[in-house]
Amino acid sequence: MYRCEYCEGTVQPLTLKREAFKHRDGFVILEDVTIGVCDTCGNRYYCADISSCGSCCCNWSETLSKN
Ligand SMILES: [Zn+2]
Structure with a gap:
């Protein structure tokens, strides 16, 4: 767990079965x-656990937060 970049909240781990x-x-x-x-x-941090994110090598959290 760690502090959110955008607010005073705490980032909690969440395991997703399947996510596109x-x-x-x-x-x-x-x-x-x-994640x-x-x-x-x-706010979601997709690179929170890179070890379980086989192809993660880019700033998804940054990209997605702009949507
Ligand atoms: Zn936050």
């Missing part, structure tokens, strides 16, 4: 991936 992320090259589907979610503002 929109990526610049298309959609990427991740299974059983652990971080702020318990106050809800």
